[in-house]
Amino acid sequence: MADFIKVLTPGDYKKGEINVVVEIPTGSNHKIEWDREHACFMLDRVEPMAFAKPCNYGFIPQTIDEDGDELDVLLITDQPLTTGIWTKARILGVMKFVDGGEVDDKIIAVPADDRNNGDAYQTLEDLPKQLIKQIEFHFNHYKDLKKPGTTEVKEFADVKTAKKVIEESIERYIEEHPELKAKRDIEAGVDTAKKAVKAGVKKLKKAIEEAAEE
Numbered sequence: 761m762a763d764f765i766k767v768l769t770p771g772d773y774k775k776g777e778i779n780v781v782v783e784i785p786t787g788s789n790h791k792i793e794w795d796r797e798h799a800c801f802m803l804d805r806v807e808p809m810a811f812a813k814p815c816n817y818g819f820i821p822q823t824i825d826e827d828g829d830e831l832d833v834l835l836i837t838d839q840p841l842t843t844g845i846w847t848k849a850r851i852l853g854v855m856k857f858v859d860g861g862e863v864d865d866k867i868i869a870v871p872a873d874d875r876n877n878g879d880a881y882q883t884l885e886d887l888p889k890q891l892i893k894q895i896e897f898h899f900n901h902y903k904d905l906k907k908p909g910t911t912e913v914k915e916f917a918d919v920k921t922a923k924k925v926i927e928e929s930i931e932r933y934i935e936e937h938p939e940l941k942a943k944r945d946i947e948a949g950v951d952t953a954k955k956a957v958k959a960g961v962k963k964l965k966k967a968i969e970e971a972a973e974e
Contacts, residue, residue, distance in 0.1 A: 761799070761800055761844070763799040764781045764794070764799075764821050764846065765796065765799070765821050765822060765830075766799075768781070768821040768822070768846060769821065769822055770820050770821060770822050770823055770926065770929075770930050771820070771848060771849075773851065773923055773926045773927070773930075774923065776850055776851050776919060776923075777848055777849065777850060777851070777872055778820050778833070778848070778849050778851060778867065778869060778926065779820065779821055779846060779847075779848060779849075780818045780819070780820060780833045780835055780846060780847055780848075780849045780869060781794065781818050781819055781820075781821060781844075781845075781846045782816050782817075782818040782835065782841045782842065782843055782844065782845050782846070782847075783801065783817055783818050783819065783843060784813050784816065784817040784818070784843065785813070785816055785840035785841055785842060785843060786813060786814070786815050786816050786837065786839070786840040786841070787812050787813065787840055788812055788813055788840070789806060789807040789808065789809045789811065789812040789813075790803055790806055790807075791803070791804045791805045791806070791807055792804070792843050794819060794830065796830075801843055801844060807902065808905055811898065811901070811902040813898070814891070814894045814895050814898050815834050815835060815836050815837075815891075815895065816834070816835040816836070816837055816840065816841045817832065817833070817834060817835070818832070818833045818835055819831060819832055819833060820833060820867065820926065820929070822930065822933050822940075823926065823929035823930055823932070823933050824929055824932040824933045824936065825863065825864060825865060825925075825929050825932075826862060826863035826864070826865075827859070827862040827863060827864045829864075831865070831867060831925070831926065831929040832864065832865070832866045832867065833849070833866065833867045833868075833869055834855065834866050834867070834868045834869070834895060835847075835849060835869055835870070835871075836852075836868070836869070836870045836881065836887065836891070837870070837871060837874075838876060838877070847871055847872070848871070848872040848873070849869035849870060849871055849872055850869055850870050850871070850872045850879075850881075850882070851867060851868075851869050851919050851922050851923065851926075852868045852869055852870060852881060852882070852883055852884050852886075852887065852919065852922075853867075853868045853883070853884040853916055853917055853918050853919055853921070853922050854866065854867050854868060854916070854917050854921055854922035854925050855868060855895065855896075855899070855913060855915075855916055855917075856913070856914040856915045856916075856917055856921075857899060857911070857912070857913055857914065858911065858912045858914060859903075859910065859911050860907070860910045860911075861910075865925050866899075867922050867925065867926065868884060868887075868916070868922070883918070883919065884916055884918065892916065896913045896916075899911055899913050900912060900913050
């Protein structure tokens with residue numbers, strides 16, 4: 761199995777697209793988690809069937825949320841997806857969430873290419889209201905049998921807020937991986953140099969044209 765953290769990037773989130781690795785399929789009560797240390801999936805626990813996931817549950821590679829884990833994603837599809845697959849997804853928004861006093865936000869997304877519904881879901885407002893209610897209820901109560909009152913859905917926010925959460929999570933990951941920070945700095949320097957050269961060529965071309973007219 762590939763180490764998703766190493767082989768996948770977070771995706772082009774600034775353009776509204778992310779890479780998502782699926783951990784838990786819709787309808788499953790198996791709390792499957794990515795084991796970062798061993799680079800494989802593990803069954804952390806079996807939840808009561810009453811609290812089976814209302815949608816696919818996964819994460820964005822090369823991110824770290826405020827709770828220290830990968831940034832979670834709620835991936836909406838018509839049918840359950842299989843643990844261990846990854847897909848490009850369109851960002852719809854974010855569910856601001858607190859678990860045991862820690863921020864544990866969930867990005868809400870759909871497959872980037874869904875020809876079954878004609879890519880009908882572009883924002884949170886496009887999702888069925890009943891689905892949003894089910895997601896909110898699930899995350900407010902799924903730990904009630906063992907740790908009642910420890911989870912709380914704060915709000916559902918838009919794409920702009922979601923992108924900010926993703927950006928911050930990527931920055932946390934980069935801060936823990938100096939080699940990525942160095943690579944990013946080099947790429948930024950190269951990009952700046954290319955822009956400077958392009959601007960210089962344009963300026964020189966204009967000067968030559970002006971001289972030819974004289």
